[in-house]
Amino acid sequence: MKLFGKKDIGNIGERAAARYLRKRGCRILARNHYCGKNELDIVARDGAYIAFVEVKTLTFDSPEAADRRPSLAVDLAKRRRTVDAARAYLHEYPTKLCPRLDVIEVYLDRSKRMKPFKIHHIPNAFFANGSVR
Numbered sequence: 563m564k565l566f567g568k569k570d571i572g573n574i575g576e577r578a579a580a581r582y583l584r585k586r587g588c589r590i591l592a593r594n595h596y597c598g599k600n601e602l603d604i605v606a607r608d609g610a611y612i613a614f615v616e617v618k619t620l621t622f623d624s625p626e627a628a629d630r631r632p633s634l635a636v637d638l639a640k641r642r643r644t645v646d647a648a649r650a651y652l653h654e655y656p657t658k659l660c661p662r663l664d665v666i667e668v669y670l671d672r673s674k675r676m677k678p679f680k681i682h683h684i685p686n687a688f689f690a691n692g693s694v695r
Contacts, residue, residue: 566621566676575619575668576603578678582666588613597650600643604666605651612659613685614648616640619668625679632667633684641692663688 566574580590583606591612592605604615618632636644641663648661665687669680688694 571619571621571670571676572617574670574676575678576617578619578668578681579615579617579666580604580606582681582683583608583613583615591655592651595647595651597647597654600647600650602644602647602651607659608662608685610660611662612652612657613662613664614644614651615664615666616644616687617666617668619670621670621672621676623672625669625671628669628680632669633665633682633687636665636687638692641688641694645690645692661690662686663690 580593584590588606588608590604590606595602595605602614603617606613606615616636618635620630620632622628644663662685665684667682668678670676671679686695
């Protein structure tokens with residue numbers, strides 16, 4: 563049985579989130595885009611919006627054991643870094659699209675080789691000042 567490290571789990575979650583967004587009609591503009599020292603997990607076009615998506619992934623022994631919310635790991639410091647990166651991205655790639663700050667939670671099942679069993683998208687998860695909605 564393969565052991566999955568934190569980076570592997572994050573990569574699995576980000577791939578699942580990108581797939582989820584594409585299936586819902588979004589166009590992925592960038593993945594793992596660095597703006598200085600800050601990283602944007604996913605940048606996607608969603609209709610009239612440019613969504614800056616922070617992906618948080620947790621693993622569970624089974625779907626029934628899913629008792630934590632991955633999005634709780636997006637603390638104020640992480641939200642501020644995401645906002646800074648989004649501003650830098652928009653400076654580098656100007657657009658008329660309306661910016662949006664999203665979080666996608668990915669739940670993985672350890673018993674099924676890290677297969678996602680739930681994906682929860684939170685559009686407009688937080689404001690540009692880093693506060694939550």
